[in-house]
Amino acid sequence: MxxxxxxxxxxxxxxxxxxxxxxxxxxxxxxxxxxxxxxTLQYDRSLAVFDDGDLIATTSSYLASMTLPGLxxxxxxxxxxVSVAPTHRRRGLLTSMMRRQLDxxxxxxxTVAVLFASEGGIxxxxxxxxxxxxxxxxxxxxxxxxxMPPGLAGRGSGSIRILEVAxxxxxxxxxxxxxxxxxxxxxxxxxxxxxxxxxxxRSPAEDARHRFYVCYEQRxxxxxxxxxxxxxxxxxDPWRRAVFLEExxxxxxxxxxxLWQYLLGIDLTEELRTRSxxxxxxxxxxxxxxxxxxxxxxxxxxxxxxxxxxxxxxRRRYDHEGALVIEVEDSFCPWNEGRFRLSxxxxxxxxxxxxxxxxxxxxxxxxxxxxxxxxxAFRTLAEVGRIAEGTDGAALRADTMFQVRRPPFCTTNF
Numbered sequence: 002m003x004x005x006x007x008x009x010x011x012x013x014x015x016x017x018x019x020x021x022x023x024x025x026x027x028x029x030x031x032x033x034x035x036x037x038x039x040x041t042l043q044y045d046r047s048l049a050v051f052d053d054g055d056l057i058a059t060t061s062s063y064l065a066s067m068t069l070p071g072l073x074x075x076x077x078x079x080x081x082x083v084s085v086a087p088t089h090r091r092r093g094l095l096t097s098m099m100r101r102q103l104d105x106x107x108x109x110x111x112t113v114a115v116l117f118a119s120e121g122g123i124x125x126x127x128x129x130x131x132x133x134x135x136x137x138x139x140x141x142x143x144x145x146x147x148x149m150p151p152g153l154a155g156r157g158s159g160s161i162r163i164l165e166v167a168x169x170x171x172x173x174x175x176x177x178x179x180x181x182x183x184x185x186x187x188x189x190x191x192x193x194x195x196x197x198x199x200x201x202x203r204s205p206a207e208d209a210r211h212r213f214y215v216c217y218e219q220r221x222x223x224x225x226x227x228x229x230x231x232x233x234x235x236x237x238d239p240w241r242r243a244v245f246l247e248e249x250x251x252x253x254x255x256x257x258x259x260l261w262q263y264l265l266g267i268d269l270t271e272e273l274r275t276r277s278x279x280x281x282x283x284x285x286x287x288x289x290x291x292x293x294x295x296x297x298x299x300x301x302x303x304x305x306x307x308x309x310x311x312x313x314x315x316r317r318r319y320d321h322e323g324a325l326v327i328e329v330e331d332s333f334c335p336w337n338e339g340r341f342r343l344s345x346x347x348x349x350x351x352x353x354x355x356x357x358x359x360x361x362x363x364x365x366x367x368x369x370x371x372x373x374x375x376x377x378a379f380r381t382l383a384e385v386g387r388i389a390e391g392t393d394g395a396a397l398r399a400d401t402m403f404q405v406r407r408p409p410f411c412t413t414n415f
Contacts, residue, residue, distance in 0.1 A: 064111075081415050103333070135280060226260075325398065331365065
């Protein structure tokens, strides 16, 4: 990148910041969205590239609390707003922004960055690895029947209640905030994302007018919620309709079962389609015919980048005690290169130190980011040559130490 200016934006440049993103992603900011961006953007954590005064590339980050293995809560840099104007592609602008952003985060003693990738082939070159995954599901509601497992029989005396959007905006964040610490990979949801999820029932937009909000309430406490739309499966046939599940969040088994039972029982619809859900969706195992839960898409969710390898490895917890010497290759952030001994005690707490010992594992920082949350197996990556074993059985030992009880997942888009 030559003859371009790279710096944080100023308050009066927010419109140009938004316009650049809109041009890159083929959309437009509404007035409400622009106002929200102006209020929530942390200007000192923004970056933009200027060409003779014209804003032509953007990125920003904010601190978000993320659930790490061991259900430890820790700050992560949530990277967002990444765009390059179509007029200035293939000029190294993204690389320059990623370089500056990681330098700044490292200088601020931040250890982990996380993002959603618009394309799968971009962020590996900057040391990010795909770490959480999700699936979209489809159910033929005319054939699907829920079982009532003996373990749930007689449990739960709650009921489903339909809420107005204002009630949902008041009640749902508390449920989500209680859920986030229970699953590895989840991050806190910014207020603007709640507005995006819930929408506004007064909006003329078709999906907003057909959006519904339900909760499971038991003894005056809300244990779960679902947000869904009812819309035609095909625009050419408005009478063939489906339930489109935007989000379901539950704090108890009773809430989980009751919400799915409600969604599958909505009349005048023949199909239920979900947005991205965990790949270990329990619903499959309480359907009379498991085949009725069809996976229509499987893909990556969040990508993780270790900004400070020893700091990041010491923040999470581990499933088994043990020790590994890991050699990390990181040409983009050379301060991470070297060999690190990870020693985990009986309580799952890890200590990290630089060493010169022979490595048990040799890998890139991208691979370490992918395995960091426990959702990608070291053995799998070793089998395809992404990890070199210096010691026989080291990948298996790493899996035993890094494993988590459930696959990591991130519900919130950012």
